[in-house]
Amino acid sequence: MSRRLFAAADQERAEAILSRMTLAQKVGQMTQAERMAATPADVRDYHLGSILSGGGSCPGDNTLADWVAMNDAYWAASMDAGPGRIPIPILYGVDAIHGNANVRGATVFPHNIGLGAAHDPDLIERVARVSAREILATGVEWTFAPTLAVVRNDRWGRTYESFSEDPEIVTAYAGRMVRGLQADLETDAVIACAKHWVGDGGTTDGVDQGDTAVSEAELERLHIAPYHAALASGVLTVMASYNSWNGEKCHGSRYLLTEVLKGKLGFEGLVISDWDGIDYLAPDYGDAVALAVNAGIDMFMVSAKWPEFITQLLRHVREGTVPVARIDDAVRRILLVKLAYGLFERPRPAERPWSCHASFGSPAHRAVAREAVRKSLVLLKNDRAMLPLSRGARILVAGKNADNRGHQCGGFTIAWQGTSGNEQVVGGTSIWEGIRAAAPGAFLSPDGAAAAPGRFDAAVVVIGEHPYAEGMGDLRRPDRPVQRGSQALPLGTTLSPYGDTLELAATHPEDLAVIRRIAEAGIPVVAVLVSGRPLVVNAELAAAAAFVAAWLPGSEGQGVADVLFGDYPFQGRLSFSWPRQAHGDANRGDPVADALFPYGFGMD
Ligand code: GLC
Numbered sequence: 001m002s003r004r005l006f007a008a009a010d011q012e013r014a015e016a017i018l019s020r021m022t023l024a025q026k027v028g029q030m031t032q033a034e035r036m037a038a039t040p041a042d043v044r045d046y047h048l049g050s051i052l053s054g055g056g057s058c059p060g061d062n063t064l065a066d067w068v069a070m071n072d073a074y075w076a077a078s079m080d081a082g083p084g085r086i087p088i089p090i091l092y093g094v095d096a097i098h099g100n101a102n103v104r105g106a107t108v109f110p111h112n113i114g115l116g117a118a119h120d121p122d123l124i125e126r127v128a129r130v131s132a133r134e135i136l137a138t139g140v141e142w143t144f145a146p147t148l149a150v151v152r153n154d155r156w157g158r159t160y161e162s163f164s165e166d167p168e169i170v171t172a173y174a175g176r177m178v179r180g181l182q183a184d185l186e187t188d189a190v191i192a193c194a195k196h197w198v199g200d201g202g203t204t205d206g207v208d209q210g211d212t213a214v215s216e217a218e219l220e221r222l223h224i225a226p227y228h229a230a231l232a233s234g235v236l237t238v239m240a241s242y243n244s245w246n247g248e249k250c251h252g253s254r255y256l257l258t259e260v261l262k263g264k265l266g267f268e269g270l271v272i273s274d275w276d277g278i279d280y281l282a283p284d285y286g287d288a289v290a291l292a293v294n295a296g297i298d299m300f301m302v303s304a305k306w307p308e309f310i311t312q313l314l315r316h317v318r319e320g321t322v323p324v325a326r327i328d329d330a331v332r333r334i335l336l337v338k339l340a341y342g343l344f345e346r347p348r349p350a351e352r353p354w355s356c357h358a359s360f361g362s363p364a365h366r367a368v369a370r371e372a373v374r375k376s377l378v379l380l381k382n383d384r385a386m387l388p389l390s391r392g393a394r395i396l397v398a399g400k401n402a403d404n405r406g407h408q409c410g411g412f413t414i415a416w417q418g419t420s421g422n423e424q425v426v427g428g429t430s431i432w433e434g435i436r437a438a439a440p441g442a443f444l445s446p447d448g449a450a451a452a453p454g455r456f457d458a459a460v461v462v463i464g465e466h467p468y469a470e471g472m473g474d475l476r477r478p479d480r481p482v483q484r485g486s487q488a489l490p491l492g493t494t495l496s497p498y499g500d501t502l503e504l505a506a507t508h509p510e511d512l513a514v515i516r517r518i519a520e521a522g523i524p525v526v527a528v529l530v531s532g533r534p535l536v537v538n539a540e541l542a543a544a545a546a547f548v549a550a551w552l553p554g555s556e557g558q559g560v561a562d563v564l565f566g567d568y569p570f571q572g573r574l575s576f577s578w579p580r581q582a583h584g585d586a587n588r589g590d591p592v593a594d595a596l597f598p599y600g601f602g603m604d
Contacts, residue, residue, distance in 0.1 A: 055416025071139030128180020139349030153206030157473020160532030196241030373559025388566025418467025428555025
């Protein structure tokens with residue numbers, strides 16, 4: 001059951017503000033625009049309630065000062081008390097889903113799939129605390145996290161945003177993540193957002209924004225279960241999901257949004273739509289707007305379409321197809337969230353204590369991320385006890401992901417689809433840089449060309465995927481177009497999925513080639529897989545003497561070396577079953593376990 005979120009005094013204040021608002025001011029408050037499509041003057045003139053940055057949408061040179069200056073301008077506009085205006089401070093939202101990773105120099109944590117393997121709820125709360133402070137350093141108050149997806153098919157391009165295929169870990173983490181972010185709504189708190197409601201990880205074939213065809217009992221057991229912990233911890237916002245449930249889009253489901261979430265579960269905060277998520281509800285945009293508002297969405301992430309959204313909603317209220325009472329309920333929830341967060345009392349972003357704070361990207365913050373990397377690593381094979389490696393050994397390091405901080409960070413880092421190379425991930429260490437620091441004699445040869453019999457005692461080959469986000473990370477037949485998700489792309493832009501199989505050797509044959517080239521020179525190989533999901537790696541496993549699942553470790557690649565050289569033990573345990581074959585769908589508790597390595601597996 002949801003916790004009582006709002007004090008009586010805040011409820012009285014909300015009613016007093018609401019009673020003075022015009023319809024235009026109310027509809028504006030329900031509108032969230034993307035920063036590239038709305039100026040501070042728009043915020044002032046249309047009474048916009050929130051602005052967001054889509055993935056990679058960063059001001060100026062993407063410095064803290066640029067972010068704070070931008071937020072300061074939006075805040076000032078929202079507080080304009082000129083004729084016909086009521087000062088209601090704006091909320092700014094970002095996808096800080098593994099640290100504030102879009103911002104230059106941020107501490108970038110392992111994506112959730114790695115944190116899930118750590119099985120450490122205490123760590124999760126500390127990760128959230130650091131993330132909150134690095135979000136506040138940019139003048140931002142709201143993050144669209146945690147993702148509470150329980151992913152049942154690893155082909156989904158967002159598998160890495162999930163802690164686990166099983167609700168047990170997701171539930172254990174949900175409340176701790178919310179508490180770490182919202183921190184009793186004190187000065188160093190941000191507003192959290194449990195997402196995506198509901199069933200995002202259960203679509204057929206793992207297709208992004210697809211249909212989750214399960215019974216209500218299964219929906220509750222697998223996908224709703226973690227929300228109870230998030231609501232009990234006082235999460236202030238919930239994001240609606242793109243997917244459908246048994247053919248009905250969540251964004252248009254009055255049953256799921258109002259009867260279940262707000263009614264049965266008693267959620268009192270605000271529900272926000274996903275990026276243009278209402279577009280898919282009806283061919284006519286106006287009809288889609290009315291459907292979504294009446295279904296129970298309170299704030300609308302309408303990115304660049306916000307002027308039309310406002311026009312259509314005003315029309316529907318005037319025509320009576322959207323009741324004023326629904327508008328008032330939505331605005332009341334928005335005001336209560338802002339009041340509970342103390343937003344009306346917080347100074348302008350430029351004057352807030354955490355803005356541009358020196359702790360951003362600090363060694364102390366990075367130490368937490370490095371610990372998370374260590375605890376996320378899962379040892380799947382270790383023939384002849386090859387690991388740990390000796391610092392004095394002659395070590396060859398190879399593989400396309402060995403010296404690539406962008407690849408080890410994955411999606412939603414600097415850019416929506418992530419980045420490649422080391423340059424844009426300022427601060428931190430690549431896996432190679434970490435190994436070199438631990439074993440100065442190590443030698444980097446990305447394609448393994450330096451391998452020669454007798455020249456090295458061991459090799460570390462870092463393989464896997466390059467970054468992706470949302471549908472562009474799907475593994476599916478190429479003939480199924482990908483929806484554009486959170487990127488402001490021209491309509492009609494055709495996005496391609498990542499590939500069509502879980503088999504790594506089919507998508508990235510270069511990895512097996514490098515492992516074999518080195519192994520055939522008589523050098524035993526430790527394969528380190530950097531990926532957003534479990535993959536079928538039977539050939540790579542056979543060719544390597546040892547094999548480590550490193551997931552998407554983030555900026556602190558040195559955490560991998562900490563464990564490879566034995567400074568810390570392997571403690572990660574799989575939070576996802578490891579597939580034996582490309583068409584397998586092994587999940588914990590399935591009647592016929594088709595897992596090569598079962599949920600919970602991991603060697604010491
Ligand atoms: C996206 C994602 C959602 C994200 C939002 C804002 O499409 O589905 O997780 O928070 O848009 O970028």
